[in-house]
Amino acid sequence: MxxxxxxxxxxxxxxxxxxxxxxxxxxxxxxSRVVFDGESALREVAENPPHLVILDVxxxxxxxxxxxxxxxxxxxxxxxxxxxxxxxxxxxxxxxxLGAFDYMIKxxxxxxxxxxxxxxxxxxx
Amino acid sequence: xxxxxKNTAKDGREAAFMGAVTASITHEVQNVxxxxxxxxxxxxxxxHVSRMESLKSLGLRKGxxxxxxxxxxxxxxxxxxxxxxxxxxxxxxxAHVPDSPETTTxxxxxxxxxxxxxxxxxxxxxxxxxxxxxxxxxxxxAQCPPMLALMALYGVAQAIIxxxxxxxxxxxxxxxxxxPSVDFILPExxxxxxxxxxxxSFDAGEGAGSPRATSLADRIRLVFPPCPAGPAGD
Numbered sequence: 001m002x003x004x005x006x007x008x009x010x011x012x013x014x015x016x017x018x019x020x021x022x023x024x025x026x027x028x029x030x031x032s033r034v035v036f037d038g039e040s041a042l043r044e045v046a047e048n049p050p051h052l053v054i055l056d057v058x059x060x061x062x063x064x065x066x067x068x069x070x071x072x073x074x075x076x077x078x079x080x081x082x083x084x085x086x087x088x089x090x091x092x093x094x095x096x097x098l099g100a101f102d103y104m105i106k107x108x109x110x111x112x113x114x115x116x117x118x119x120x121x122x123x124x125x
Numbered sequence: 126x127x128x129x130x131k132n133t134a135k136d137g138r139e140a141a142f143m144g145a146v147t148a149s150i151t152h153e154v155q156n157v158x159x160x161x162x163x164x165x166x167x168x169x170x171x172x173h174v175s176r177m178e179s180l181k182s183l184g185l186r187k188g189x190x191x192x193x194x195x196x197x198x199x200x201x202x203x204x205x206x207x208x209x210x211x212x213x214x215x216x217x218x219x220a221h222v223p224d225s226p227e228t229t230t231x232x233x234x235x236x237x238x239x240x241x242x243x244x245x246x247x248x249x250x251x252x253x254x255x256x257x258x259x260x261x262x263x264x265x266x267a268q269c270p271p272m273l274a275l276m277a278l279y280g281v282a283q284a285i286i287x288x289x290x291x292x293x294x295x296x297x298x299x300x301x302x303x304x305p306s307v308d309f310i311l312p313e314x315x316x317x318x319x320x321x322x323x324x325x326s327f328d329a330g331e332g333a334g335s336p337r338a339t340s341l342a343d344r345i346r347l348v349f350p351p352c353p354a355g356p357a358g359d
Binding site: 085 | 158159160161162163166167170171174206207210217
């Protein structure tokens with residue numbers, strides 16, 4: 001699948017971060033939708049299942065790992081890449097055990113993110 | 126509970142409070158840095174798009190006059206984000222030390238963490254601590270908890286900072302007499318170095334188990350003997 005065909009959902013309560021990331025992805029030909037909390041993420045996934053979800057672990061309310069569990073339970077083909085902070089890498093590792101494709105630490109390099117997205121979209125893992 | 130026990134419990138609560146707040150704030154700092162990084166990245170992306178459009182128009186559409194200057198500034202922002210991220214990472218790891226269940230410490234990791242955190246303090250005296258690279262793999266492990274190891278390393282580093290200025294201190298992690306050790310190697314093999322007033326003790330307890338620092342001709346050696354078992358309930 002080519003990048004232009006990817007259906008990507010970005011989930012992060014840091015609005016400036018996630019909207020800017022979405023714009024940068026768009027400039028690279030990758031379309032993405034943005035939501036700011038876990039409940040909205042699960043709704044979006046149910047209504048229009050994406051190929052990839054980029055999911056922050058430290059969401060207010062429903063935590064990222066709960067969202068991950070929900071996605072894995074209902075939509076096992078949806079690949080999830082987690083975003084963590086330096087102090088929360090154990091959440092990233094826990095997320096891998098729960099079926100996340102990979103995790104990345106913020107601040108993140110967009111080129112590395114796209115590499116991981118490419119791997120995930122290609123189903124290499 | 127005696128006065129000492131009460132103090133220990135109070136110290137523990139204070140350390141837990143400081144750790145929790147610091148960890149939370151460093152997480153927020155990482156988010157701030159992530160926003161700065163992505164915003165600067167987007168500016169860079171748009172500059173690139175602008176240049177490409179100018180080139181495609183064969184010069185009919187003027188390029189941005191300050192393209193190169195902006196590119197340099199965006200690169201500088203990226204470098205500072207990385208610097209801030211490393212500092213925040215170090216502070217976050219320090220914040221988690223008090224609640225670490227570890228009873229042993231990787232001395233190379235601990236020394237690296239300490240020097241990343243006290244770089245500014247050392248620079249005020251124009252001192253740089255340079256951790257020598259090891260043979261690869263995990264470093265020697267001290268048989269004591271991470272906070273005790275950090276405090277011992279800091280005690281020696283601070284004593285050196287108090288005594289000398291304007292020099293590089295190489296730091297070698299290894300073993301001395303079969304005990305894990307850290308050597309702070311003085312400039313010019315110690316020739317002309319003033320006496321360094323080393324701390325007598327690095328924790329509340331004295332004697333066996335407490336790291337001990339010794340002045341040698343060309344270095345300060347910090348040795349980590351095994352810690353004695355703590356009292357029941359510790």
